Amino acid sequence: MAHPYFDSSAYPWHRKDATELHVELYQSYPIEGDLQRLYKSAGVNPIPLQPQRIDLMWQAALDNLCAAGYFRTFCDRVLADVPPRPKVVNLIKVVELAEDPIRPTLLTNDRVFLDREDLRDKLQRLTSDTALRVLLVRGETKTGKTYTRHLIHEIAKASGEPCVYLFDGNAGTTDEVVDVLFASFTASDKIPPKLETDDAWYRKVCTRLHEVVKLAGKKAWVVIDDLGDYEKGAKIDRKVRDFFNRFALSMENPEFATWFRLVLIDYPEVPEGGDDRVPTQWSDFYEIDTPDISKVNAAAITSFALQWAKRKQKNLDESGAKAFADKVLTAAAAARAGKNPEPPILPSIHKALQQGLQSL
């Protein structure tokens, strides 16, 4: 699970509980000696803190602890500290319970994101397991592949990590892709000149982007959509896929992978060579997610309704949620009945659900 604090390489300053904890820490531990004692006990050889105003020192300490992956240990140390500082202890308990942004089915702006448990598992591993570095999303049309981006945005936002979403509207060519990527990090002037073969240039772009992102100090999500081959042809220039094939291969390098999380949506199923139908030089760093609409069933909608109720601070019991879910599925099925060709089920479910939620 990508805990917004413990699994993030950056202290989530955008969170209210994060800023509250910072304030409480420097108010409860205003002496530098206390700060240093707790800081040094959290991990091996933490980056030395420069003496400055105590709130700024605490700010640097929190940044460093998250960057080094020591924040969880730090919290343990503070909880065990004698004498205990009750306010800090309470806030740390809040921090420990901070919600996993991967699991919710109700996203920001009340966006519904049903089921996709397999995807969530993989995103969980993408954010916490160093072996999985690239996620491919494949599958038939209207199964929610593109919708994946909303969950990724949610996760990135919760971790305070930048997320670049590329699709046929902004990434029709490799030049556009590279422009958008560098512009996202305000580094358009860092795009390397094109003096070599395409693939050699792609490698150089990856190297330069690595430098840029590393300098920015935050792991970046890169999500590219519309990579597939469709009935009437591709949606974007195939060279964009070549570029991302190279980008993904760069993820084999652990240092490079430290700074990126790469998601390739609608990655084509057609053979490109190799047993797994992905570039043959890719090794074991990727996984494939294929949305399964049959899992958007009564159980998934029930689970969503319960989460929705919790978020909206409404009281809804499981049987009520299940009754509502059954109604939604029946209505969605009725909406498609007798139509030729039969429209995809997901939009019908979403429509029925949205209508119902307004009165729930």
Next chain:
Amino acid sequence: MILGGKPQLFELDQLQQALEDVERAVVRVRSTEPKEFLACGFFLLPDLIVVPAFAFKDVPPQALIAEHSISAKEYRRFTILEREDAGHIELTSLARSGAPEGPLITLLRTSESNESVIHLQFATTELNEFVAIPQFVFGRASASIAFGNVLSITDLVLGYNADTAQGSSGAPVLDDEFQLIAMHLASSPDKHLNEGITRAALVDALRESSYWDRIREAHRIADVVAASAAVSDAVASEAPPEEPADAPLLRAALRAKIDPNSDDADALRPHVADPDAPVWALPSSTRTEILSAAGSLEALRPYAPDPATAANEPLQRVILRVLDGPPYDLAQLTEEELPYWIQASNWFANVAPDLPEPAQVTHELEQRRVRSSLERIASKDFTGRDKELTDLQQWWDAAKQPLSLSGIGGIGKSALVARFASTLPRNTLLLWLDFDRPDLAPDDAPSILAALAQQASVQLDGFSMSDLDFENASDSAAKLGQRIEEKIESPALLVLDSFEAAQYSARYEELWTVLEAIATTMPSLRLIVTGRAPVPGLALRGASAQTIDLKGLEPDDAREWLRARGIDDDAILDQLLQILGGVPLNLHLALRVFQRDGRLPELPKNMPPEMVAGFLYDRILDRVQPGLKPLAKAVLVVRRITADMLLPVFGDAVQTLTAETAEGLFADLAREMALIEGTTVLKLRSEVRRPSLKLLEDIEPDFVRALDAKAEAWFADPSREATSNAEIAAELVYHRLRLGNLSGAAQAWRDGSRRFLLDAGDELPPPSLEWLQARLGNTEGGDSEESQAAAAANVASRVRNARGRRKKGAINSILSNARSQPYASELVFHEAYERWRDGNEDEALALLDDGGDAPAMIGRDRNVLRALLLSHRDQRDEADSLLLRYENLQYWTDRSAPPTYVTAVRAARIQLTEDLNTELNALTSGDYSDLTSFDVILPQLRTALAEDHFALESTRSLFGMRVEEPRMIRGFVDKYLNESLEGTPERLRQLARTRWRLATDGSFLLDATKLTEKSELTPIEFSIVSILALFAATFSVPHDYYDAALVRGNVPILQLLSNALGDRAVRIDASHQKQVERIFSVLNGNPENLSWRGMPLRAFPEDERPLLIYLVTPNPLEQLVHELAGYTSEAR
């Protein structure tokens, strides 16, 4: 100790507060007429009391009194203004004798408001859950409270064992958060439990009352009925016809990019793909919908942007061109704009039917790129090379043999071939495979064939290979050649470019079979292979390759090139040409430096460092992270690097290298997989090292020589044991040869060094090279034992590499080719591994048995796999005997962390003592009378045997003990087990005895526990931790680990294990699925109810968690085998 799944501990002050609130929300209700009746009630709203309907049937409001005590002598009485009955559920399941049917509850509205109300609990109620019932027993004025647990649950009725008495009907039944889960009614007919109507039934009744809206709002109850009706209404209403979008959306749909600060921004924000992006765009589905709804290009044109905005925006130009209407002639479009037509043809398909389809645009684009890419590679700056072009033309005309074109990086190989190819007739089929591409690998025939087929289909009308799957490589290759041959009228050129990537990693041999098959059916094929070194033995159709060793440009050509670009000082040019060596990339670098600095006189002096940066760093070490490049440059000189040599050998050469930074830099270097192989002994990838070293020697010979001298001194130091270690001796010989010290090399030579020097020739000066060649003897023969071992090692390495890339086809191909070789017996492990993975365990074991034993690591690999296969046959003792010898560091020196593997072997041996199936059988049959809790792992079985306290007491502090401490208790363990075994030769007991001995002999538990400290575990470490979990599973009490060194105090083992498991999703390997399901079926009942996916560990009962961790983590013996096979993560 928490005895249940959920802690039942209450903070006293909070409990006190909660009880006070509850007391104020509960009332005693009395009727005075027609007869006196007593019951309880509770406030659901500040002015609304709920009571059971049967209690006060037909009693008028004024005859009802509701009251509760507010102090010892003081009561608060509420006047009832009106009453309303609600709910008509037949409580047949309550079956109270004589209970009247009719309304379920009565709602009493009071004249004044009460400050406390009872809150409803909507979470699912579980069996055994805590309940509390505040009540007025026997009509007493002061409230009492009874506690108990839930004993039965139906939709309507909750049964519990909390005490009640006369007058308690109507009391709220509360959970441990003091929220209502039922309303008490009566005792059950058999008087075994008390019963009340569930919260759900109560809410259903309330829904019928006139107070429902207030209640729903106050208690924030989701309105399922209203929501369900709304869902039905939505379906009933027909979708409105598609209407044209509003103007802002139409304008946005016709814009390539949207400015987030534009006037339309607010209207567009909900529709754009990413509102946080610096530049907005509509998602294609939205865009297509808007454009389609407009109906026609005419309808869209008024919303088109000003053409002036499209000047620098090719996509915008394309959109405007589409709006202009047909004809859309692809041939008239520029190559720059064509990619954007792919997008536009998708978006506008419904309003511009004359638009070409995206596939047509792609085809046109790729056709043009065949030629334009040649022009780009051989840029307009291309100069000279007249002789080489003539040679190429002659080679082409002769049409006899393949061509090998070699030269250092940046010398212009690709440019030369591209220039030559561009001179061929336009209808020449050009097939160009750049082995730098991720989707090509020479040992993966399908990738080659797919690429060739794709390129042929772009250039040849009507060509298709879509009916072939390419898995049968030779057959498909022959068909590919044949079909191409049928379509072409003149010879075709196939270029294998950047072949060094394949060449140096020795992964290219499988390619020739495929190419030969193509060439056989395609006689007109001409083949050029470009790489940084000639391809040895390159031949096609029996003809050996012609070779061209490409050097720098002719001095006159280079001079002319520079002069034409403003570098026209003859003296400077002379100096520059010496430095640049005619390498085109260097010429470009020099020009760039000149254009940047403008200082011609200083150019010769500035060029060497610029070449390091621009050529070595950017071109060769381009994938190495910037901060590491100076160190990466230095380590190019040394073939074998260890952490301890970093400072002594490279300290002077690398500024950033100090005693403080050495360790971190070494770790960083080890992570540079594009440059380095290994983790503790680093070896540079030869494909990067060789060309880079050559270049570095040209640019900075003194730097290189100084490092050779340092390395020589390092390896010569007696502590390195070059006299006894053949590999170290080989490194000493190598550096002495590079320094020209032939006598020193002869002195350092040891038996066994030969194989480490077989490929060193390219890096030696001529006299040293001759000396080495003489010493190595006939390297072509390959008959010697050493050569065979090297060849076998090479094949094994390629197999592992292919496994790392999941290339099953490539593995089979490599192994199949190797079967006829004399060294085939050394590949038995890999053959057997493949059979096992294919499900043929018997065949795998037979192969291993036929192969017999083998020395060193080859034998180790076979025996570990053999042990795994034997364990599957339940031959545990035999498997254990095989593993026993590998608990020795000397067998794991080829691994990055040998001690971990020794621990993993111990873990594997312990794992062999686990027999959950037999335990399950014992549990289900009830036949476990001879066992003790010490012998078993399953929690339920342990519980059944829990009267034996010895295990608990003697093993409490096992985890984390130092080496000598477990021995202290081992005596007890042995004594206990030996005694217990007398007369009871139970299999489980024997296994348990072995298990405990293995765990307590040595430091296994300590080592395994320490691993849980690591923030990230490798799969092999994870498999060791899984065995720790197995031991944790054998305790029925929470267990602590005390680690004084880490000053962590006591940490529950379960917490450590949970940390190690992290937040991984619970994943179960398919091969273990059945066992796991069976276990949890026996433990928990119905396994279908278990949703493994994403289930957090805490969702499982605490005493089952260690077992779960054990079951879902990698199995150590399997993981060992996978890693020996070349997988670095869990094999798939």
